[in-house]
Amino acid sequence: MVSIEDVAQRAGVSTATVSRALSGNGPVSAAAREKVADAATALGYVVSSSASSLASGRTKNVGLIVPYLARWFFISAVEGAQQALMRHGYDVTLYNLSGGGGERDSVFDVFLQRQRIDGIIAISLELSPVEVASLHALGKPVVGVGGPIEGVRTLTVDDVAISRLATEHLLALGHERIAHVGGSETYDLDFHIPTNRRVGYELALREAGIEPRPEYFTSADFTIEGGYHAAKQLLGNPRSRPTAIFAAADEMAIGCILAARDLGLVVPRDVSIIGIDGHELSEFFGLTTIAQYPRAQGEHAVDILMNELRPGKHAEVPGNIPLGYDLIVRSSTSRPTG
Amino acid sequence: MVSIEDVAQRAGVSTATVSRALSGNGPVSAAAREKVADAATALGYVVSSSASSLASGRTKNVGLIVPYLARWFFISAVEGAQQALMRHGYDVTLYNLSGGGGERDSVFDVFLQRQRIDGIIAISLELSPVEVASLHALGKPVVGVGGPIEGVRTLTVDDVAISRLATEHLLALGHERIAHVGGSETYDLDFHIPTNRRVGYELALREAGIEPRPEYFTSADFTIEGGYHAAKQLLGNPRSRPTAIFAAADEMAIGCILAARDLGLVVPRDVSIIGIDGHELSEFFGLTTIAQYPRAQGEHAVDILMNELRPGKHAEVPGNIPLGYDLIVRSSTSRPTG
DNA sequence: ATGAAAGCGCTAACAA
DNA sequence: TTGTTAGCGCTTTCAT
Numbered sequence: 076m077v078s079i080e081d082v083a084q085r086a087g088v089s090t091a092t093v094s095r096a097l098s099g100n101g102p103v104s105a106a107a108r109e110k111v112a113d114a115a116t117a118l119g120y121v122v123s124s125s126a127s128s129l130a131s132g133r134t135k136n137v138g139l140i141v142p143y144l145a146r147w148f149f150i151s152a153v154e155g156a157q158q159a160l161m162r163h164g165y166d167v168t169l170y171n172l173s174g175g176g177g178e179r180d181s182v183f184d185v186f187l188q189r190q191r192i193d194g195i196i197a198i199s200l201e202l203s204p205v206e207v208a209s210l211h212a213l214g215k216p217v218v219g220v221g222g223p224i225e226g227v228r229t230l231t232v233d234d235v236a237i238s239r240l241a242t243e244h245l246l247a248l249g250h251e252r253i254a255h256v257g258g259s260e261t262y263d264l265d266f267h268i269p270t271n272r273r274v275g276y277e278l279a280l281r282e283a284g285i286e287p288r289p290e291y292f293t294s295a296d297f298t299i300e301g302g303y304h305a306a307k308q309l310l311g312n313p314r315s316r317p318t319a320i321f322a323a324a325d326e327m328a329i330g331c332i333l334a335a336r337d338l339g340l341v342v343p344r345d346v347s348i349i350g351i352d353g354h355e356l357s358e359f360f361g362l363t364t365i366a367q368y369p370r371a372q373g374e375h376a377v378d379i380l381m382n383e384l385r386p387g388k389h390a391e392v393p394g395n396i397p398l399g400y401d402l403i404v405r406s407s408t409s410r411p412t413g
Numbered sequence: 414m415v416s417i418e419d420v421a422q423r424a425g426v427s428t429a430t431v432s433r434a435l436s437g438n439g440p441v442s443a444a445a446r447e448k449v450a451d452a453a454t455a456l457g458y459v460v461s462s463s464a465s466s467l468a469s470g471r472t473k474n475v476g477l478i479v480p481y482l483a484r485w486f487f488i489s490a491v492e493g494a495q496q497a498l499m500r501h502g503y504d505v506t507l508y509n510l511s512g513g514g515g516e517r518d519s520v521f522d523v524f525l526q527r528q529r530i531d532g533i534i535a536i537s538l539e540l541s542p543v544e545v546a547s548l549h550a551l552g553k554p555v556v557g558v559g560g561p562i563e564g565v566r567t568l569t570v571d572d573v574a575i576s577r578l579a580t581e582h583l584l585a586l587g588h589e590r591i592a593h594v595g596g597s598e599t600y601d602l603d604f605h606i607p608t609n610r611r612v613g614y615e616l617a618l619r620e621a622g623i624e625p626r627p628e629y630f631t632s633a634d635f636t637i638e639g640g641y642h643a644a645k646q647l648l649g650n651p652r653s654r655p656t657a658i659f660a661a662a663d664e665m666a667i668g669c670i671l672a673a674r675d676l677g678l679v680v681p682r683d684v685s686i687i688g689i690d691g692h693e694l695s696e697f698f699g700l701t702t703i704a705q706y707p708r709a710q711g712e713h714a715v716d717i718l719m720n721e722l723r724p725g726k727h728a729e730v731p732g733n734i735p736l737g738y739d740l741i742v743r744s745s746t747s748r749p750t751g
Numbered sequence: 752a753t754g755a756a757a758g759c760g761c762t763a764a765c766a767a
Numbered sequence: 768t769t770g771t772t773a774g775c776g777c778t779t780t781c782a783t
Contacts, residue, residue: 076528076760078760078761079760079761079762080760088769088770089769089770089771090760090761090762090770091761091762091763091769091770091771091772092768092769092770093761094761094762094763095762095763095768095769098762100762100763101762101763101768102768102769103768103769104768104769107768107769119526121522121523121526121527122527122760122761123467123527123528123759123760123761124463124527124528124529125462125463125464125466125467125472125528125529125759125760125761126463126467126528126759126760126761126762126775127760127761127762128463128761128775129461129463129464129467129759129760129761129762129774129775129776129777130760130761130762130763130774130775131761131762131763131775132762132775134463135527136506136529139507144488144491144492144495145485145488145489145492145693147483150482150483150488151483153482153507154482154483154509154511157482157507157509158509158512158516161516161519161520161524162516164523166506166524166527166529167506167507168474168504168505168506168507169477169491169495169505169506169507171492171495171496171499173492174496178496178499178500181499182499184459185459185502186499186504188457188459189459189460189461189462189473189504190414190461190462190463190464190776191462191463191474191504299694299697300694300697303697336674355483356637356638359637359638359641414776416776416777417776417777417778418776426753426754427753427754427755428754428776428777428778429753429754429755429756429777429778429779430752430753430754431777432777432778432779433752433753433778433779436778438778438779439752439753439778439779440752440753441752441753442752442753445752445753460776460777461775461776461777463775463776463777464759464775464776464777464778465776465777465778466759466777467758467759467760467761467775467776467777467778468758468759468776468777468778468779469759469777469778469779470759470778528760
């Protein structure tokens with residue numbers, strides 16, 4: 076292993092100068108800086124993270140906490156955050172809360188406690204008060220994506236506004252019998268999305284003078300299958316088939332499209348379908364959706380975190396930062412026929 | 414921050430004893446062990462990873478290298494590995510090679526060099542000789558999943574055998590005009606899968622006395638869209654439409670199913686479709702497939718790595734370990750009609 | 752079985 | 768601008 080001493084010797088300076096030259100902290104003459112750089116590359120020297128961490132208290136590593144991994148939204152956010160962090164020279168340690176059992180607890184009680192990270196990005200997490208407390212007790216900056224987490228700066232989309240917009244799109248097209256496929260409550264591992272989205276939906280309806288009908292609400296898993304089964308129920312109703320479905324996520328909406336097809340219905344002629352997410356498959360299915368940008372959200376979270384990690388930072392007041400979204404109209408929605 | 418000294422004081426022993434008691438290395442009396450455990454929990458003490466790493470040379474952290482993140486196979490493998498590692502008390506640092514640019518190089522030149530990991534799990538990686546050399550130079554154990562990587566223990570599925578089995582399934586049903594949707598060569602970021610799968614396909618055909626027809630081979634991206642477009646081409650052919658399609662991955666196969674439907678063809682009556690993977694959506698689409706178990710593969714890789722990390726380990730000879738797979742027959746394949 | 756003490760490789764005062 | 772040096776918190780000989 077090549078150590079800082081080897082570099083110092085080869086460059087003809089002290090280890091302190093090597094440290095300063097390589098880290099950029101502290102004054103170093105141009106000449107020394109160059110000698111050090113040369114020696115370091117010649118020897119293939121890379122700072123030992125544990126030694127550096129121990130001495131400086133900084134780890135150059137951040138923790139990414141996610142409730143699930145295997146869903147498009149989360150991986151996209153993780154990927155965005157990871158690549159941004161890498162550009163800043165940071166490693167990423169991944170904590171996945173799914174899997175049940177004591178694993179979730181040990182993340183908070185053990186893994187996050189070992190001084191391995193400088194900060195945390197929590198993606199779409201719904202945390203218990205104990206967990207929030209344990210996070211704060213770490214004394215490290217935390218940035219939430221999709222939160223909100225109490226006392227934590229969080230990037231949030233306004234879920235009520237989004238689902239209101241989705242519903243208004245259908246209303247504006249002339250639909251009146253609009254159903255909603257929302258999340259099941261057990262899915263609230265990630266915050267209150269299901270509830271908020273339902274609220275926006277009902278708000279828009281009432282504003283248009285339409286009273287939400289209970290038989291037009293179905294809850295389902297946030298998956299293609301979940302949406303499929305829900306839509307089968309909704310669309311199979313012989314009494315009052317809805318003319319449009321607003322699904323709380325694109326994966327569900329895709330399931331709705333497939334269900335409609337299986338019933339011999341043509342989208343959008345017989346039923347309009349809109350989702351939320353901007354899922355990678357939404358374009359393929361011609362799905363009208365409200366795009367969110369999880370990848371960009373991950374990157375944005377990194378920006379904020381890096382700012383809080385900067386030495387001379389001004390601790391910003393925690394508060395929510397609204398995120399952008401866009402209605403993307405494709406071929407799954409149209410005016411109702413007949 | 415509560416340090417080992419605090420625990421030692423409270424337990425009335427030396428820091429050395431605390432270290433031994435907590436790590437399980439070295440002899441400690443039952444009495445002392447208990448006192449230490451009590452003190453540690455009372456104080457909420459957790460070993461500082463950097464201090465421990467620096468002193469011992471062990472980090473309790475492993476690196477996971479993946480070529481992409483956003484595909485089912487990879488996330489599943491990552492998830493399996495991550496959860497298994499957590500059970501062993503290991504953190505996971507994620508290195509994603511996608512994203513192009515200098516990022517890939519810096520993973521090998523910088524990130525992996527900082528002594529932050531005890532070992533590496535490389536998932537489905539096709540590495541350049543330089544990269545392999547740099548991996549070996551780390552002197553840390555490496556386990557590959559899906560490799561093979563030279564000089565590295567690797568879990569591999571026999572891709573030739575798998576695609577042969579898939580093709581034989583179709584042959585046994587009586588199909589003769591069997592097309593293959595394989596991977597594009599540019600997709601070879603992850604090893605030689607496309608090639609191997611094609612080889613197995615052609616082997617099975619020839620064995621059955623059928624000469625593979627070039628117009629029955631199409632390459633595509635490993636996505637639903639890729640499979641969709643490929644199948645449109647294949648099935649739109651007015652001269653000699655294949656009666657069956659073997660897709661190199663389930664995502665492609667699902668695309669094929671959707672393409673067939675859009676053409677008004679009924680699966681499997683008009684065309685049989687088989688994939689490979691055991692993708693989470695395969696059941697929903699009734700897709701006959703050859704299941705691999707990426708999650709289990711990730712876990713298995715961890716077992717091997719943990720074994721190599723054990724102090725008294727016998728360095729095993731590098732070699733490939735074959736993985737299991739299963740033909741799962743569903744409703745997308747049947748005898749050809751007419 | 753236990754404790755004293757010497758580092759692990761680096762950073763950050765402090766002095767020069 | 769540079770070097771000297773005292774730790775950072777823990778592990779691990781080596782005595783006892």
